Amino acid sequence: MAWRMITHRCGHQERINVDGPYVIVEQRVRRAEETLCTSCTGIQSRRSNRLDGFCELWGSRSQCDRAEPIRRRVLAQVTVLARHARIEDRDAFDELRKQVLRRDDAEWWLEHRTDAITILAQDIEL
Ligand SMILES: [Zn+2]
Structure with a gap:
């Protein structure tokens, strides 16, 4: 399997799988770069949960x-x-x-x- 290190929007890095057709892989990489990592997503959703009550x-x-x-x-x-x-x-x-x-x-x-x-x-x- 081929892997690439990418940097999420929050600045954290993650190793993602880059096996597969070029277009799909590029999409996967771009989506990962535009989003927060799993841990930051969790923190953010817990924070907004508290705000919403x-x-x-x-x-x-x-x-x-x-x-x-x-x-x-x-x-x-x-x-x-x-x-x-x-x-x-x-x-x-x-x-x-x-x-x-x-x-x-x-x-x-x-x-x-x-x-x-x-x-x-x-x-x-x-
Ligand atoms: Zn993060």
Whole structure:
């Protein structure tokens, strides 16, 4: 296997595999150079999680990685719903938002990738 050292946008270096057709390899190299390394990506996403108020997820690394975009999508949906909610429902939506931020079980998010809002809403009588 052929390898090349590349420098990520964050300045960290990584050895990447350069086997394969030239065009594909060039694309892979360019993408790697334009992005942060895995460790900086993790730090950045944990930091933005704290800013958004998300709790730490627990589960295996791969569960957490897959659960992360799901709960972000759900929070975005709740935000949109809340914006269109009637005044008297605002408190309930605030509560729903808190539930999304607090749910820390990665496996739960994977299980409820499509019906998370429904399940959480059942508990707060929306
Ligand atoms: Zn880095």
